[in-house]
Amino acid sequence: MYPRLTRTLLAALCLCGLGACSSMPSASDSLYQQLGGKAGISKTVTMFLYQVVDDDRINHYFAGVNADRLQKRLTNQFCQLSGGPCHYGGDNMHKVHAGMHLTDADFNALVEDLILAMEKRRVPISAQNRLLGKLAPMHAQIVGK
């Protein structure tokens, strides 16, 4: 569909090599819009938390957590990450997950639940990918802490 664009991007990626291009120019404001603004993000986060609660692999980590507060924090975080007019006021990812000893398996399960939630909410694939791309680097601050 976009052969020229694809070729140019491929060429650019090849030129800068594997791994060196983590900051591709992205339309952050349009990501916020694609996610449906703050209202859409809030619904996606709620769906995400439903998925997590249903997921026996990881739901035990969330026992006793104030779901309402978590929902608001995550909504603000995703909103801010996607370029929206929000402020994530919570602690940094490292501090939040300290002492939980989360594994790669836990992290993968969490990502899977988010993808399934976005699919249920019919979030466009490009917006799903861009949001995942912004969340993926948090792996280093979340796993094994």
Added chain:
Amino acid sequence: MKSLVPLIIAGVLGLAPSLASAAPGSRLWATGGVTSFEGAAGGGLTPWALIAGYDSSQQWGGTVAQSTAHLQDYTLNVTAAAVSFDNRVELSLARQRLDLDTLGGRLSMDTLGLKVRLYGSALYNRWGEWSLGIEHKHDRNFALPSAVGARSSSGTDVYLAASKLFFGVVAGRNLLLNADIRATKANQTGFLGFGGDKHDRYQPEFEGSAGVFVNRQWLVGTEYRQKPDNLNFAKEDDWMDLFVAYVPNRSLAVTAAWVDLGAIAGLKHQNGPYLSVQGSF
């Protein structure tokens, strides 16, 4: 090794359901790649840094695969299996058969592969995922390779692989890039033996592939594999393919491709369809 292949495949098939029910792999869909013709996780013609199957921390994973390519003058059939643990180490075994439809006869070899993830993650690490692999190959028929100048009926390749997923960079789709550098003496990946009358030393070869996830179930891409040219009797070409992989869930992957393997043993323009079906956990 002759009786080992079916034994290990049967073992993996037998183990798969019990291991899968005990500890289902939790890696994301398609992150084990598919089964390359040499048995390692990768595309069709090249290994990737990804570890076979879906095992994450402290989990087991595995694959079994059957692949076939129908070329102008040859038919390739591959039966392969792999087991993996902890998204760290992958052990693979493959039997490759090349029927010489025009020349008559059959070439066959076994490949035992070991791949270890050294560093990173294709999804979560900015520097991607890096793995080191070895492939020990043994020709089960050496009369023809020997007659055309091959020096040895077995050989060992060593490769360093890097894989990285770039989120949303091609029209909002995820792009998977892979690159390998391989040290090898293999002629036609080993079907025509190892080392030859023109060259009999290890040479570095580059392999690369790029694929775009149209969505999380469909990957469309291309691969390129550089090869040495060790035999005087016929020139050896690099290989390439265009592929479509369908990965509906963690149990199944179907790959269709058009492969262009160039000239093989003097017969030019060997290209044709390739189909691979993989079961995994």
